Amino acid sequence: MSKWIQVLWPSFLVAGIAEIVFFTLIDPQELYLLGEPVHLSETATYSIGFFGFWLACAASSLSTLFFQRTAKDINAPH
Template identity: 55%
Template structure:
């Protein structure tokens, strides 16, 4: 499951950034696809755009993951296995027993 998160989460962030930049410059009501005006609501256009950007970014993250050396994948898996979440290490009992 952690491998899926390693791929999906950075792709999600990158897709959000890409959509923000794209739709800051392009009005969804003036968007053309194959020479025809896209007649969707702005919300549908934003949602579809985000999902398409996310798919492209997932592809990029997958290629990066598949191209990583096996040793790097093993180290990442070991580091993730030692932590409940990747943001905070597990608490350790103090040396000398519990007082």
């Protein structure tokens, strides 16, 4: 449980900051996806954007935990 908290909580905070910065600079009604305008409500666009940022930040935090393992942890018998 502790490892999940170490991954999800910091990534949640950074995703919130990324969302604020991104949508301060870009209007959600002017977004394009694959050359087509996005026809979603602003709330849906904000929500999808937040979860996308959270997923990317969680992947980053998870990879950090993965690469912090020692040789002893990796080679320990299960």
